[in-house]
Structure formats: structure tokens, C-alpha cells
Amino acid sequence: MNGTDLTAVLPLLILTVAAVVVMVAVCIRRSHLLAVWLTLAGLAGAFVSLWTVATVAPIQVTPLLVIDGYALFYMGLIIAATFVTVILAYGYMEKQQAYREELYVLILTAALGSAVMVASNHFVSFFLGLEVLSVALYAMNAYLCNRKLPLEAGIKYLVLAAVSAAFLLFGMALIYAQLGTLQFGQIASMLIGGVSYDKTLIYPGLALMITGIGFKLAVVPFHMWTPDVYEGAPAPVAAFVATVSKGGMVALLLRYFYETGAYRLHSVFLVFSIIAIASMIAGNLLALLQNNVKRILAYSSIAHLGYMLVAFLAGGDRAAEAVTFYLVAYFVTTLGTFGVVSVLSNGERDADSMDDYEGLFWRRPILAGVFTLMLLSLAGIPLTAGFVGKFFLIAAGTSASLYGLIFTLVVTSVVGLFYYLRIIVAIYKTPAEVVTTVPAALPALSRSGNLALAGLTVLLVWIGVYPGPMLDVIQHAVSTLRIF
Amino acid sequence: MVLWPFVVFFFVVLLVPAGMIVLSHVLGQRHSEHATGSPYEAGIVSEGSAEVRFSIKFYLIAMFFVVFDLEAVFIVSWAVAAREVGWAGYLEILFFTIILVATLAYLWRLGALDWGPKTRRKTR
Numbered sequence: 387m388n389g390t391d392l393t394a395v396l397p398l399l400i401l402t403v404a405a406v407v408v409m410v411a412v413c414i415r416r417s418h419l420l421a422v423w424l425t426l427a428g429l430a431g432a433f434v435s436l437w438t439v440a441t442v443a444p445i446q447v448t449p450l451l452v453i454d455g456y457a458l459f460y461m462g463l464i465i466a467a468t469f470v471t472v473i474l475a476y477g478y479m480e481k482q483q484a485y486r487e488e489l490y491v492l493i494l495t496a497a498l499g500s501a502v503m504v505a506s507n508h509f510v511s512f513f514l515g516l517e518v519l520s521v522a523l524y525a526m527n528a529y530l531c532n533r534k535l536p537l538e539a540g541i542k543y544l545v546l547a548a549v550s551a552a553f554l555l556f557g558m559a560l561i562y563a564q565l566g567t568l569q570f571g572q573i574a575s576m577l578i579g580g581v582s583y584d585k586t587l588i589y590p591g592l593a594l595m596i597t598g599i600g601f602k603l604a605v606v607p608f609h610m611w612t613p614d615v616y617e618g619a620p621a622p623v624a625a626f627v628a629t630v631s632k633g634g635m636v637a638l639l640l641r642y643f644y645e646t647g648a649y650r651l652h653s654v655f656l657v658f659s660i661i662a663i664a665s666m667i668a669g670n671l672l673a674l675l676q677n678n679v680k681r682i683l684a685y686s687s688i689a690h691l692g693y694m695l696v697a698f699l700a701g702g703d704r705a706a707e708a709v710t711f712y713l714v715a716y717f718v719t720t721l722g723t724f725g726v727v728s729v730l731s732n733g734e735r736d737a738d739s740m741d742d743y744e745g746l747f748w749r750r751p752i753l754a755g756v757f758t759l760m761l762l763s764l765a766g767i768p769l770t771a772g773f774v775g776k777f778f779l780i781a782a783g784t785s786a787s788l789y790g791l792i793f794t795l796v797v798t799s800v801v802g803l804f805y806y807l808r809i810i811v812a813i814y815k816t817p818a819e820v821v822t823t824v825p826a827a828l829p830a831l832s833r834s835g836n837l838a839l840a841g842l843t844v845l846l847v848w849i850g851v852y853p854g855p856m857l858d859v860i861q862h863a864v865s866t867l868r869i870f
Numbered sequence: 871m872v873l874w875p876f877v878v879f880f881f882v883v884l885l886v887p888a889g890m891i892v893l894s895h896v897l898g899q900r901h902s903e904h905a906t907g908s909p910y911e912a913g914i915v916s917e918g919s920a921e922v923r924f925s926i927k928f929y930l931i932a933m934f935f936v937v938f939d940l941e942a943v944f945i946v947s948w949a950v951a952a953r954e955v956g957w958a959g960y961l962e963i964l965f966f967t968i969i970l971v972a973t974l975a976y977l978w979r980l981g982a983l984d985w986g987p988k989t990r991r992k993t994r
Binding site: 406409410412413414 | 968969972973975976978979980
């Protein structure tokens with residue numbers, strides 16, 4: 387560890403220090419606003435430090451972490467998403483009767499775990515990051531512990547995440563037992579370097595690892611927890627689980643399977659194809675049966691991860707770009723939809739039933755417009771980020787001739803359109819009651835939440851209409867990934 | 871890979887406890903007095919249900935024990951290699967300990983270390 391190494395891990399250090407500072411601030415003076423400002427300052431500091439780090443990147447810091455353009459891009463994405471989550475959480479938590487400040491310590495810790503994951507090219511740092519993320523998420527899911535649903539969500543997540551971590555660890559152990567290395571780069575040279583080796587333990591190891599990774603990504607058949615956790619967790623936390631937690635794992639999935647070359651193994655390809663198809667079909671079909679908006683979003687996120695896997699399977703630079711771009715669009719949209727839910731929620735319950743959105747347009751036209759735009763982006767309608775993202779996914783899939791997967795993607799997207807439209811129809815339905823008396827009784831929405839939503843909407847349309855600059859950044863970042 | 875020792879081992883693992891249970895069932899004596907079914911055949915007759923609610927404080931104590939005990943493990947493992955890891959290692963363990971102290975201060979401030987009844991805490 388010398389000066390350059392410390393510079394390279396500056397974002398991680400800033401996040402760590404920010405978490406401790408917020409905790410100390412809470413025990414000196416309990417103030418919600420102070421905690422939020424300190425958190426935002428820490429996140430902004432970490433984000434700005436990325437440019438300092440870029441001057442020394444790419445660099446391998448200890449055998450555990452690699453700080454390259456790819457890691458920096460994903461760190462930026464995670465920090466930005468956490469920033470938005472914190473703003474949403476501020477408006478949401480103001481309405482709650484609970485200790486509010488500790489949530490930000492947990493959010494910062496979880497963001498740190500995710501940031502470690504995207505920079506890891508070693509099993510140890512992978513697992514370390516994953517656990518820092520997961521343990522913080524257990525507490526975040528059950529944060530409003532005087533309600534029933536968050537507790538249920540917290541316990542379910544705890545049990546399942548712990549079991550899946552055990553699977554992952556066992557998989558790593560088997561691969562280590564066979565190859566004698568924990569480093570991605572060395573695994574690659576053994577796996578496809580032409581050295582003949584015994585495959586007895588490699589395949590079980592990979593299968594167990596895919597189980598652990600699949601759980602975090604919430605892809606079928608490891609998706610059972612998703613709807614319950616999304617429904618139970620406080621809306622901003624659900625947004626965090628859907629974006630930062632999954633985003634970190636997607637980044638790692640790309641790095642691990644591309645840098646070790648494991649995606650070229652025929653059986654791995656087959657398993658991921660089945661997972662992708664099952665996720666697209668099950669996610670979209672099960673969403674049709676839901677009446678709870680948060681559950682619909684949960685199933686839709688399962689389907690979206692399935693879409694991403696299609697491009698992931700295509701392999702190569704273009705595929706990594708497509709997945710990354712889709713992830714950016716997915717981040718913006720998911721934060722937006724959960725943002726609307728958290729802005730509308732109150733101190734007793736989250737606004738997750740269909741009735742909460744009936745005739746929303748006639749009560750809050752601007753919010754209804756934002757929500758519509760977000761849902762259209764999830765459905766992949768042109769002029770939104772979701773459309774451009776889906777376009778790149780299909781382009782990547784076509785270049786690798788994955789026609790079966792693309793066919794499933796297109797057909798299930800059409801099915802998916804239906805349940806997004808169901809929410810949109812509910813929003814614009816004219817209420818049977820008198821319209822004019824309602825607006826006077828409406829409580830004011832939190833200003834911070836509105837600000838975050840406005841920012842997300844601008845970003846959504848910008849990426850949808852003019853994706854060039856974002857694409858350049860992503861291309862530059864992904865080019866540092868060493869793909870075998 | 872030689873597989874048969876594992877298979878043999880697996881069946882031995884199954885056989886040993888099964889053998890113990892079966893043998894003690896066959897060879898063991900049987901009797902049926904009126905106190906045979908009770909948890910202890912001597913002493914005070916047990917009463918009430920075992921479903922007693924413990925105070926949440928016990929869980930807290932147990933959790934703090936696990937947390938801080940584990941931290942001690944990390945510090946000791948540093949102490950063993952203190953000379954070899956040098957100043958960098960010292961800085962890292964220092965940072966670790968500072969975070970630990972901050973956590974302790976936080977817990978103290980939160981009242982997690984006040985184990986007495988609530989009324990006593992207020993008078994202090």
C-alpha cells in the first residue's frame with residue numbers, strides 16, 4: 387500500500403469515512419437533516435474523487451481490487467444511484483415515526499459494499515463486497531420495524547441471502563480446490579489457456595456460484611424473494627435493492643464471466659440461456675397477475691434482468707456495452723418509479739395498491755406524467771431511455787445470432803406492455819367522485835423527492851433522445867475490461 | 871478421482887449412529903414407573919410452559935458479546951504479526967479501532983449499554 391494505491395481506492399475510503407462520520411454525528415446530535423447533508427456530502431465527495439482516481443487508473447491495488455475505467459464507471463453509477471436514493475429516503479423518512487438517521491449509515495455501507503464488488507477481480511474481495519452489501523440490506527429492509535411487512539421482508543431476505551452466500555462460497559471453494567487460485571485472471575489462463583485440467587469440480591463450482599449470483603440478480607428460478615421483499619421494504623430501500631444491489635452484481639457478472647472466459651464454456655452458456663428465457667417469461671407473465679404496484683415492479687425487474695442476460699450471452703465488447711447501457715437506463719427508470727411510490731407514501735403505509743393510482747392524473751398531473759414516462763421507459767417505448775437500451779440489447783444479441791433468445795425477448799416485451807399499460811390506464815381513469823373538491827385536501831409532496839424525480843425525468847428523456855454522450859462514456863469504460 | 875472411499879465413508883457415517891440407536895433399543899432395559907415419562911425422574915416436578923419471553927436485553931448482551939469478541943480476534947491476529955506488517959498494518963488496525971470506538975460511543979449514547987430498568991436511567 388503506497389500513496390498511489392491509496393489514491394486509487396479514494397472513493398471507497400471516502401464512503402467508509404462518511405459512514406463513520408454520519409454515525410458519530412447521530413450520537414452527538416440527532417438531526418435528520420444533518421445526517422442527510424453529511425451523507426450527500428460524502429457521496430458527492432466520493433463521486434468527485436473518481437476524476438482524481440482516473441489519473442492513476444488502471445491499477446491493481448493489492449491482489450484484491452482492480453481500479454480500471456470499468457470499475458470507476460460502475461462506482462460512479464452506484465454512487466449516483468445512492469445519491470438519488472438518499473434524497474428520496476429523506477422525503478420518505480420525514481413522514482415516519484421512527485429513528486430516521488441510522489438508515490443513512492446503512493445506505494452508505496451498502497453502497498461501499500457494492501463499490502467494492504465492481505472493483506474486485508478476486509474471490510475474496512468479491513465475497514467481502516457482497517457481504518458488506520447484504521448485511522446492510524438486511525437491516526435496511528426491516529428498517530421500519532414497527533410494521534409487519536418490512537419485518538417479513540427483512541427476515542426473508544436474511545435467510546435467503548445467507549443461504550445463497552453459502553452456495554456462492556461453496557462454489558468458490560470447489561473452484562479453488564481444482565485450480566488453486568482465487569484470482570480471475572489466473573482462472574482465465576487455466577480455464578481456456580489450453581492447459582488440460584480435471585473438470586470434475588469446475589462444473590459443480592460454477593453451478594453453485596451461478597446460484598449465488600442468480601439470487602442477488604433475482605433471476606428465475608432464484609427469484610422467489612423478490613416480490614415479497616419489494617413489497618415489504620420501504621419504497622426507497624426497494625429502489626436501492628433493485629438498482630445498487632443488482633447493478634453491483636451485474637458488473638461483477640460481466641467481469642467474472644468475461645475475464646475468466648467462463649462464459650465460453652458450453653454448459654455455462656446453456657444454463658444462462660435457460661435462466662434468461664425463464665426470467666423473461668416468468669417475470670412478465672407473473673406480473674400480469676399482480677394488483678400491487680410494488681410487486682408488479684418486482685416481477686418487471688426480474689424480466690429486465692432476463693433481457694440483460696440476453697446481451698450478456700452474446701459476449702464481447704459490444705455485449706458489455708449493451709448490458710451497461712441497459713443497466714443505466716434501468717437505474718434511471720427504476721429509481722423514478724420507486725421514487726413516485728415513495729413520494730406518494732405516507733406514515734402508515736406505502737402507496738403500493740392500484741387504488742392509490744386510480745385517477746392520479748386528475749389529482750397530481752405532473753407526478754402522473756412522470757410516472758407514465760417511467761412506465762413507458764420500462765416497457766421500451768421510443769423517446770425514452772428504455773427503448774434505446776432495448777435496441778442495444780437486441781443489436782448485441784443479433785450480432786451473435788441468438789435468435790431464440792431475441793424472439794423470447796420481443797414476445798415477452800409485448801406481454802409486458804400490458805401490465806405497464808394497466809397502471810397507466812388506472813392513472814388516467816376519470817374518478818367517479820367529484821374532482822374539484824379533492825385537490826384542496828391533498829398533502830404537499832416532499833420537495834426533495836420532487837427534485838429527484840425531475841432530475842431523473844430529464845435524464846430519462848435525454849438518454850432516450852440523445853444517447854451519444856452516455857454511449858461514448860460507456861464505450862470508454864468497457865474498453866478497459868479484459869475479455870477473453 | 872477415486873470415489874469409493876467417500877462412498878464407504880458415507881455409509882459408515884450412516885451406520886454408526888443407526889447401529890447405536892438400534893443396539894440400545896434391543897439391548898437396553900425397559901421399565902415403566904409412574905415418573906418415567908417426566909423430564910427428570912427425580913427432583914422437583916416441572917411446572918408451567920417453557921415459552922417464557924426473555925427481555926430483549928439478553929439478546930443485546932449476546933450480540934454485543936459476539937460483535938466485540940470478534941473484533942478482539944482481529945486485533946489479536948494483527949498483534950501476532952505486528953512487526954511483519956509494519957506501519958501500514960499499524961495504520962490499518964488504528965483505523966479499525968477508531969471505527970470500533972466510534973461504534974461503542976454510538977451504542978453508549980443510544981442507551982444500549984444501560985441494562986437497568988428504564989426508570990433508573992432517567993434519574994441519572
